[in-house]
Amino acid sequence: MEKSTTALAHPNIAFIKFWGLKDETNRIPSNGSISMNIGCLSTKTTVTPDPNLEKDTLTLNGVSVRGAGLTRVRQFMDRLRQMAEGQSFVHIESENNFPIGAGVASSASGFAALALAGTSALGLELSERELSGLARFGSGSACRSIPGGFVEWVTEPHSGNTYAKSIAAADHWNLVDLIAILSEQHKPVGSEAGMREAASSPLQEARTRDAKRRLDLCRQAILNRDFEALAAVTELDSNMMHAVMMTSEPPLFYWHPHSLAIMKAVKEWQQEGLAVTYTLDAGPNVHVIATQAAMGQALSRLRQFPFVMDVLKGIPAGPARLIKGQS
């Protein structure tokens, strides 16, 4: 057994969503996106090269993974091996401290941690930008879990280079992400499969064409710590992504009736003056973003819903990082 490398990465919650690729081969997104890394939640991944292996192995939370999940990870490792000197197959052990497959982006933190641990284990030294660009081949939004804090995924217009970069550090704004867990079931259609349908919605083109405007509004709201502006554009963008999903062929409804109940409650709480907003990824869980001042109220109200199984609490977090070097 060779020396192992361990990396940790956080999931992220997007205020402006990624949904659809305009170039599937090169994984260029249809529109830019902006997110916040979610601290307290993390994926820890250990990669151990083993010259005796004939293929990569994967355990997730201690359970051996086979099938499509394993294939996806092996293809990602093949890409790393093409770049590296070390050609060994590897053991991958990954642990999430949060439920997977239910709207918390486990594939984002998972592939961010794997990109970092995997390149390091194979002797590659990449810049943050290169690492971010690489992580997107595992899962698009994984590129946003590489830099720290508040992050924007950009595509350079001329070079086509696409990667995420920090637009503000984690300590720039002490927001809280209260994730109301409605279901720990795996979602019926995963994000990667779902977004292949995006172009079949008659609304997707309008959504992406309007993206620059929303990105500008969101970036400014973050830089100015303007919660009201952030709330307006975050909800609009979430609603627009789900509008595209629901009008795709076949239609995708990630919302659960209870998701809608929480969204409507959030709108009522706003009327009372509480600084809260909502956003939903490709799953039923509702991310209720709140200021520190509003957090206590929001948390206790969310817990009062009988159908809320749990509320996870995240704060803006730093970049993906090695937590145990090759020893």
Next chain:
Amino acid sequence: MEKSTTALAHPNIAFIKFWGLKDETNRIPSNGSISMNIGCLSTKTTVTPDPNLEKDTLTLNGVSVRGAGLTRVRQFMDRLRQMAEGQSFVHIESENNFPIGAGVASSASGFAALALAGTSALGLELSERELSGLARFGSGSACRSIPGGFVEWVTEPHSGNTYAKSIAAADHWNLVDLIAILSEQHKPVGSEAGMREAASSPLQEARTRDAKRRLDLCRQAILNRDFEALAAVTELDSNMMHAVMMTSEPPLFYWHPHSLAIMKAVKEWQQEGLAVTYTLDAGPNVHVIATQAAMGQALSRLRQFPFVMDVLKGIPAGPARLIKGQS
């Protein structure tokens, strides 16, 4: 008291929705629409000219109406008086046999019945086309409650004339509209006010640009009695309208969590082979359209939801008609 005239009209349920005007003054819709008149449900309106009146009066289900509702009806009657010889103000008595303001288009049947009874009471004789074009000034979708059966609201490209016409008679296809009533409360934002916001959605232009395609699909599905094709385009169009509503400024959510629960159940029933589809107007109630063969199953399943207060049953119905001439 002068002689009175009574007309009856049915509400209609749109498979392809009207949402937004491209010319508010002339009330030209942003896109065409297709609907079915809903029999068993009706509005009966009696108009009685009275030379001693100084203003029109209105009772709705026996209750005297004042405020915005009365103003809207008076403005409509002013339009009729401008066209007519008789200049009397009138007593209007209107009765619905279904709950108003909760997603069943009471304004459609209401203004269709008023257009017919009102013009007749004032001595006007209009063609169906003229009557339909007139009714839209009361409420857009009222123009579709004038002709019988399956109806399309068209706008002539050169003249700009806009009116509804029958594309198939009521007995062409014996569909059933099972209206799951979730709430008899008035909706927070009425359709006329809500659709003034339509243009503020970044998705409305794409929705209207794609309308001809959906209209063609829907018209063909009706003419061919192709339920599967009707279901696909009906759900898509309903989802697209609600997508625009939810992304308007401010956002409008007419769906209730229970509406979404029924929509999801309908999708599951389809998987079992049941010929059902759903559509929602600007309100929480879900219209479950079914074939005669599927009706029994659909009805009993809808009634099993504890939150379904009632299920109204409608069948394709004829045109607006006078039920008591000037005697």
